[in-house]
Amino acid sequence: MNNTARKQLNISQNQQSNTVQTQQFKTGPIMAALFVAGFVGLFSETALNIALGDLSQIFSVSATTIGWLATGYFLTLGILVPVTGILMQKFTTRQMFLTSISLSLIGTLIAAVAPVFSLLLVARVIQAAGLAIALPLTQNVIFTIFPPNKRGAAMGVMGLVMLAGPALGPTIAGLILDTLSWHWIFWVTVPFLLFSLFFGIKYLPNVNEVRKVSIDAVSVILSTIGFGGVVYGFSVSGDAGWTSASVLGSIIIGFAALILFAIRQTKMEMPMLNLRAFKTPLFVIGVISSFITFFNMLSMLVILPMYMQMSLLIAAFTTGLVLLPGSLLNCILAPTIGRLFDKYGPKAVITPGTILVAIGYVFYSQFGTDTALWMIVVTHIVMMLGIGAVLASVQTNTLNSLPKQYYPDGIAITQTIQQVAGAIGIAVIVSLLSAKQNSYLATTANDLPQATAAGSSLVFTIGLVLAVVNVVLSLFMKKPSSH
Structure with a gap:
């Protein structure tokens, strides 16, 4: 090695050392700002679900209409998240963060004082827009400021946030509804958003490379119609029925728009969403596994409380308490799981995790109207440990x-x-549960608890089949070669 090369190497090592020192100094507050914002958004995603029945009466609207407070949130995320890929290249990290927090705060404050349903729905959409920026932004910052051998631990904590938010939402909201009005489901999150705003302004640097990229209007429209159509179609299928023209029409139009969107991206020099990522086999395996994990996790978080309340006839708040140990244990172990991933690689963590999820579904599928609560607690702990190991x-x-x-x-x-x-x-999953319930009630005695148990058993068996597919996929995962 000549002298010039040695000098360049020393300069490079010094720069890396300085960067690491800077990161060690700022990493905690940066992650605190981003994780708190993400937690509040994900908490808000499910917290209101437990109050939908009360809100339906308060605002004098039908159950289908009030359901839009949940559907609208998902729909906004489905439409806006794809656009953030290009926005993160066009605007600085701080600009994106401040926009995200501002939207979350404005949406939360409007929701907390909303006198009519329409204003509450608008507030939910604004809240979701804030989360649609916060989640991708947090991942982008993690992958920029942490080296590959430290990302697992950081993503482990993000996995904690992504699980704890939706899981704790109904429990905390149930407690709030027992003691205060529904408005406090929103007021209680305001101090956390202000904390996140303060830490973000003080500590969050601009970590991304801003490029002069133009936003292609046609791509945005196709993406909106595509993802929006698919999410909308599936979301209203439970009420409208799978054969209804609005459901089939929106799903078909959505998929058609997504195909056109994908074709357009492959032909553009600067695509809105670079689909070349799908040329990497490990990325494709990961995307499929991620889809199955989220499909199972979010549907399970809805079905399990329904089963407990309708089959076992226990109160909403008790339901939350039964599910709390699994959620809390997952929160405690998430950073450790991340460190194990960094140390031993993906297969050592993901494969055991997928096996635990499959075992959880084996027990879930056997639940009936006389299942002991301790059995649900233990099974849920096994399930959440598995999901925690797989998710992040x-x-x-x-x-x-x-x-x-x-x-x-x-x-x-x-x-x-x-x-x-x-x-x-x-x-x-909710549609399949309802269909099984109805067919059971039509052929046997009018026994709703038993019908719900039969429906739950069916959907948990479907979850088991998907979980086994994930076990197989995990066997093909390996540590990527460094780029």
Whole structure:
């Protein structure tokens, strides 16, 4: 090695050392700002679900209409998340963060004082727009400021946030509804958003490379129609029925628009969403595994409380308490799981996780009207440990398989897939549960608890089949070669 090369190497090592020192100094507050914002958004995603029955009476609207407070949230995420890939290249990290927090705060404040249903629905859409920016932005910052051997631990904590938010939402909201009015489901999150705003302004640097990219209007329209149509179609299928013209029409139009969107992206020099990421086999395996994980997880978080309340006849707040140990244990172990991923690689963490999820579904599928609560607690702990091991680790490995310049696109693709999987999962599984309930009630005695148990057993068996597919996929996962 000549002297010039040695000098350049020393300069490079010094720069890396300085960068690491800076990151060690700022990483905690940066992640605190982003994780708190993400937690509040994901908490808001499910917290209001437990109050929908009360809100339907308060605002004098039908159950189908009030359901739009949940559907509208998912729909907004499905439409906006794909656009964030290009926005993260066009605007600075701080600009994106401040926009995200501002939208979340404005939406939350409007929701907290909303006197009519229409204003509450608008507030939910604004809240979801804030989360649609926050989730991809957090992943992008993690993959920019952490080296590959530290990303697992950071993504483990993000996995904690992504699980704890939706899981704790109904429990905390149930407690709030028992003691205060529904408005406090929103007021209680305001201090956390202000904390996130303060830490973000003080500590969050601009970590992304801003490029002069133009936003292609046709791509945005096709993406909106595509993802929006698919999510909308599946979301309303439970009420309208799978054979209704509006359901089939929106799903067919949605898929057609997505095909046109994909074709357009492959022919553009600067695509809105760079689909070349799909040329990486590890990325494709990760995306499929991620879809199954979110499909199963979010539908399970809806079906399990329904089963407990309708089959076992226990109160909403008790339901939340039964599910709390699994959620809390997952929160405690999430950083450790991330560190194990960094140390031993994906297969050592993801494969055991997928096996635990499959075992959980084996027990879930056997539940009936006389299942003991302790059995549900233990099974849920096994399930949440499995999901905790799979969720963040699959995302980390999926994105690690891409070159750095594809991170914004890879993040936008994976986040979109997750939101769409959640929306489709909830719609499909709830529809199947209802269909099984109705067929059971039509052929046997009018026994709703037994009918719900039969429906739950069916959907948990479907979850088991998907979980086994994930076990097989995990065997093909490996640590990506460094780019």
